[in-house]
Each structure stands twice: as C-alpha cells, then as structure tokens.
Amino acid sequence: MSDIKYYSVITDIGRAQLANCLITETPMQLSYMAVGDGGGSEVQPKGSETQLVNEVYRGPINSLDYVENDPTQIEARMTILPTVGGFTIREAGLLDADGNLIVYLSLPTTVKPTMPQGTGMDYTVTIRALVGNDVEITLKIDPGQTIASREYVDKQIAAHDESASAHEAALEQHDSNPDAHAAAINKHNIDTTAHAALMAAHNADENANPAAIAKHNADPNAHSTNDLPWIDCGTVTRVNDYTISVIGDQSAKFPRGKLLRVNGSDAAQCRVLGAPTVSDAATSIAVWFETAQNLPETITKLERSPLPPCATARGVELITTTQYTEEQITELLKSYCYSAITIEKAGSA
Numbered sequence: 001m002s003d004i005k006y007y008s009v010i011t012d013i014g015r016a017q018l019a020n021c022l023i024t025e026t027p028m029q030l031s032y033m034a035v036g037d038g039g040g041s042e043v044q045p046k047g048s049e050t051q052l053v054n055e056v057y058r059g060p061i062n063s064l065d066y067v068e069n070d071p072t073q074i075e076a077r078m079t080i081l082p083t084v085g086g087f088t089i090r091e092a093g094l095l096d097a098d099g100n101l102i103v104y105l106s107l108p109t110t111v112k113p114t115m116p117q118g119t120g121m122d123y124t125v126t127i128r129a130l131v132g133n134d135v136e137i138t139l140k141i142d143p144g145q146t147i148a149s150r151e152y153v154d155k156q157i158a159a160h161d162e163s164a165s166a167h168e169a170a171l172e173q174h175d176s177n178p179d180a181h182a183a184a185i186n187k188h189n190i191d192t193t194a195h196a197a198l199m200a201a202h203n204a205d206e207n208a209n210p211a212a213i214a215k216h217n218a219d220p221n222a223h224s225t226n227d228l229p230w231i232d233c234g235t236v237t238r239v240n241d242y243t244i245s246v247i248g249d250q251s252a253k254f255p256r257g258k259l260l261r262v263n264g265s266d267a268a269q270c271r272v273l274g275a276p277t278v279s280d281a282a283t284s285i286a287v288w289f290e291t292a293q294n295l296p297e298t299i300t301k302l303e304r305s306p307l308p309p310c311a312t313a314r315g316v317e318l319i320t321t322t323q324y325t326e327e328q329i330t331e332l333l334k335s336y337c338y339s340a341i342t343i344e345k346a347g348s349a
Contacts, residue, residue, distance in 0.1 A: 003177060005042070006107055007045065007252075008045065008103055008105060008106075008107060008127060008128060008307055009103070009105070009252060010047065010102065010103055010105065010130075010131065011047050011101050011104055012104060013050060013100050013101060014101070015101035015308060017048075017100065018131065018132070018308070021136075022135050027135070027136035027137065027138045028096070028135055028137050028138070028276060029096060029097055029138050030061060030069060030076065030137060031060065031095065032058055032059065032060060032094075032095040032096075032099070033053070033060075033061050033092060033094055033125060034052055034057065034058040034092065034093050035056060035076035035080075035089045035091065035107075036054045036055045036056050036090065036092070037056075037088045037090055037091070038052075038053050038093045038106075039053040042090050042108075043091045044106060044252075045106055045252065046252055047252065047255055048091075049104045050101055052092075052093055053091060055090075056087040057084060057087065058082060061076050061077070061078055061094070062079050062124075062135065064270050067193070068138075070131050071310070072130055072228065072307070072333075073131070074128070074129055074131055074217065075126060075127070075128050076094055076129075077122045077124055077125065077126050077127075078124070078125050078128045079123070080112060080123045082121070083114060083115065084112070084114065085112040085113050085123075086114050087111075087112055087114065088109060088110065088112070088331065089110045089112055089123075089125070090107055090109050090110075091104070091105070091106060091107060093105070093200070095169075096218075097275055103127060103129040110123075110140075111338060112142055112265065124133050130306070130308065131308070132307045132308055133175050138298070148165040157343070195198055198327075202336055218341065223293065230305065231303060231304035231306055232301065232303055233246060233250075233260075233302040233303060234246065234247070234252070234303075235247055235306055236299050236303075238295055238297070238298075238299045239296035240295075241282065242286055242287050242288065243284060243285065243286050243295075244284075244299065244302065245282050245285070246283050247281070247282065247283075248282070248283065249278045249283055250276075251276040251283050253279055253304065254272045254283070254285050254304065255275075255308075255313065256273075256274060256275060256309065257272060257309035258304055258309050259304070259307075260302060260303065260305070261302075261303045261304075261305075262295060262296060262301060262302060263300055263301050264301055266297065267291075268293070269289075270288060270295075271287065272285055272287060274286055302325070
C-alpha cells in the first residue's frame, strides 16, 4: 500500500469541467470550500466522489493563487473563525459556484473547538491541486464574505508596494525632481569600473553560453511535449498484451485516460482503459494504444504523465487502427476525455 495518506484528487466532475473549459477557452471559477468529518473515519479519495462523506462546514474561499514556480498547481485557502466549530475535520473539497465538487482531499484528524469549549482559534484549511497549465482557474465570490488572514494582508501590501503604479502621483513628483538621485547617478557615472569586472569575467569565459547550451542539449526532456518530467511507477508486471499490474492499491494514480509510457519510449505511449481493479494486494491496469501495437514482451520501466488526463489529451480527432470488440470500444469511449474517436472494429477491412 502507498505510504501517502493525505492527498487531493480532481474528481470525475472536475475533470469534465476542466475539459469543457479547455474546449470553450473559458476559465474555471471556484467559489467555496467545504470540510467534513469523514463519517468518523479518515478517507481515501478516489476521484469518483460527488460530495463529502459528511460535510460539517462550508464557506467562501478566502484566497486562490497558483503555486509559486509551478503554474500547474493551484493553492486555495479558507479560514474558519473561532466562533465556528465543535466538530472534527478529516476531509475537504473545493466547489464551483454551482456547488459541484471539483477537488476532494483527505486531511489528518483535527478537532476544531469553539470558545465555549474552552479555546478558540482561527483554523485555515489549505488545498493544493494539480490542474495543468492549459486552463485558467479564477476565484468567483462576494469579496464582502471573505476573511482576510494576516498572511493575505501582508501579501497584498507587498504586491501594492511592488506595483510601479501604486504610488504614481508621488513617483511623478519624485521623478520630476532633477536632483532626486543626482548624487548616486553622478557617483555611478564617474566610476569607470562600475560593471567592468563582471563584463570582463563574462567575456573572458569561452563557455559562458556553450555550457548552458550543452546542458540543455543533453537533457532528454528538453523538447518533450510535457513541461514536467515523467513519473516512475516502480515495479510493474506484464499480465498480457493489454494488461499490466503494480504492487499495492495504486488505483488513484491511474485514472481513466491517464497517459503512460513503457520502457522510456515515446513510441510506446498508451492510456489507461477504464477504472483499475485491486485484488490480492495488486492493482491491475488495462491499457490501450493510439497506434496498433501490444505491450512489449519485457517491461523494464513504466512511467505516468504528471498531468491529469484532461491536460494530456489532445483536443483533435483521434484515429486508431487498433482493432477492438464492441465491448472494448464502449470502454474506450468512457475512458477517453473526448468523444471524437474513430476506431476500426475487430474483423473489419
């Protein structure tokens, strides 16, 4: 079994919403966050959930940002005031303006007391989710309903101070003064070595740029179609031409339509067919290829794309010459993010 107990997943509804936003080129709008007690037990998100096991509180999202240095992840926060509580938190979710559960996650058991119980505290729930970088995620709420945390206020002040137009009137007055930085400018201008040392060192280095270029060219993922590296899935067993098995319950890592790569070859890319099954401490995964081929006789490596299915799927018509039965075709259409698929049936010319 996986050692990771607390994690988030994009629900089936969320993936469908992201796919629709990608097609229509409209942003996804998130509005609320909910927390629950899991019905008395910690939860294991699968992605098929449409609501929390037992919701105990719902409120507007206080802040929504992309994770710094990673535009494929969002981070949402909600603050629960000291006057709200008297419950236990084991699960949480992000919802859109219509109340659809977009992201669902498990949390370590936490008791949220209230002042009458002897103690009170602001409790901030933070949710991170991998949404890809093809869809814009925005916050749609009534600003009057949100609670501004100290961290949020500090960030807003810092952003204000960094804005070139924040103090435009004062800056215009300052810039109109010819003596504002006269002393510093004069000192800099008469210093003939102001940048000489750095320029000399750079110009004397014959590898100043070739070193960076060589490092780039040696990177096998430098021009990959994915912005992020593939994730190694560990030990894998070949069951048959279209089925593989991994140790433990890893079904949450292989949702329908997930893009996989076998033996490090882009030519051997395939997708998860239907939902994985778990039996005898192993996860069985059926796959299908976009071009007619079977799984290699020997599998030395299995990798999965770090992006969700809706972000890795192509929005153009997909044509495959792989022959499938009617039952398999039904599963393919259910498995893939888009319905525009032309498939050659088994036994056809």
